[in-house]
Amino acid sequence: MTESFIHVKDLVKTYDTPAGPLNVLRGINLDIHKGDFATLIGPSGSGKSTFLNMLTGVDKPSSGEIEVGGVGITHAAQRKLTKWRARNIGIVFQFFQLLPTLTVVENVMAPMDFANVWKPKERRSRALELLDRFGIADQADKTPDMLSGGQQQRVAIARALANNPPLIVGDEPTGNLDRMSATNVFNFFSELAEQGTTIIIVTHDREIVQNVPKLFELVDGTIGQTTLTAAAARRTQELKTLRTRFATGEFKSTRL
Ligand SMILES: Nc1ncnc2c1ncn2[C@@H]1O[C@H](COP(=O)(O)OP(=O)(O)O)[C@@H](O)[C@H]1O
Ligand SMILES: [Mg+2]
Numbered sequence: 001m002t003e004s005f006i007h008v009k010d011l012v013k014t015y016d017t018p019a020g021p022l023n024v025l026r027g028i029n030l031d032i033h034k035g036d037f038a039t040l041i042g043p044s045g046s047g048k049s050t051f052l053n054m055l056t057g058v059d060k061p062s063s064g065e066i067e068v069g070g071v072g073i074t075h076a077a078q079r080k081l082t083k084w085r086a087r088n089i090g091i092v093f094q095f096f097q098l099l100p101t102l103t104v105v106e107n108v109m110a111p112m113d114f115a116n117v118w119k120p121k122e123r124r125s126r127a128l129e130l131l132d133r134f135g136i137a138d139q140a141d142k143t144p145d146m147l148s149g150g151q152q153q154r155v156a157i158a159r160a161l162a163n164n165p166p167l168i169v170g171d172e173p174t175g176n177l178d179r180m181s182a183t184n185v186f187n188f189f190s191e192l193a194e195q196g197t198t199i200i201i202v203t204h205d206r207e208i209v210q211n212v213p214k215l216f217e218l219v220d221g222t223i224g225q226t227t228l229t230a231a232a233a234r235r236t237q238e239l240k241t242l243r244t245r246f247a248t249g250e251f252k253s254t255r256l
Helices: 048-055 076-088 105-117 122-131 148-161 179-194 224-245
Strands: 006-017 020-032 035-040 063-068 089-093 166-173 198-202 215-217
Touching: 006 048, 006 148, 020 048, 035 048, 035 179, 048 063, 048 166, 048 198, 063 179, 076 089, 089 148, 105 122, 105 148, 122 148, 166 179, 179 198
Parallel strands: 035 198, 035 215, 089 166, 166 198
Antiparallel strands: 006 020, 006 063
């Protein structure tokens, strides 16, 4: 068996609120391997963003262990984690979070400047290459507000890839996109996973996850065997429906 790239053990997160302790994550155990494309689904408020914040070291768990790429991040100092995150994780958000005053290419260069991975004179050409890979090199010198939502999300993905991180994490990255752009974003992620990047996408969009090989469902603060089985059964049913839709020509393969 290959060793896990991400190992989560007995992860618990409780927030202190004025109304008392809120037990959001109640003991999560999961393993994800290099090159896996995993999605985590669950209703709004179920703790998906909380989970990602633990995984990326943005917030600390109440108890439990997380290892990413052999690095134990649960007890690492915040200053170390910031640097580690910049080099090892590309994060894609629902509202893209591009810097509005920078051009598209400058947005993609920003993580390279921050992590100081590439030589300064290589950064612009690398950013342009990434934009080209997503078919938007011709938008490089515009500001983000001049682009469509789908294009902005492709910039955000290019930016997430800037430092060639082994892990890409998305928090509802298609939540603000139309169906076709969302499908295309998922296709990009699939291609990245095939090339060996590990991808974890959080979503509450059940329709978009039909083609994703690994589906985890967060229910009542845990990801259990039963929810996995239920999710797998539902996925089989959803795939059937999708095949019928393709067969009847209701859906067509598209590229932006
Ligand atoms: N910093 C925080 N302090 C207190 N409660 C929080 C905090 N962050 C999130 N929560 C609560 O934890 C629960 C899970 O939130 P979240 O992880 O954002 O869910 P999701 O991303 O699945 O919608 C929600 O009830 C939310 O209100
Ligand atoms: Mg969320």
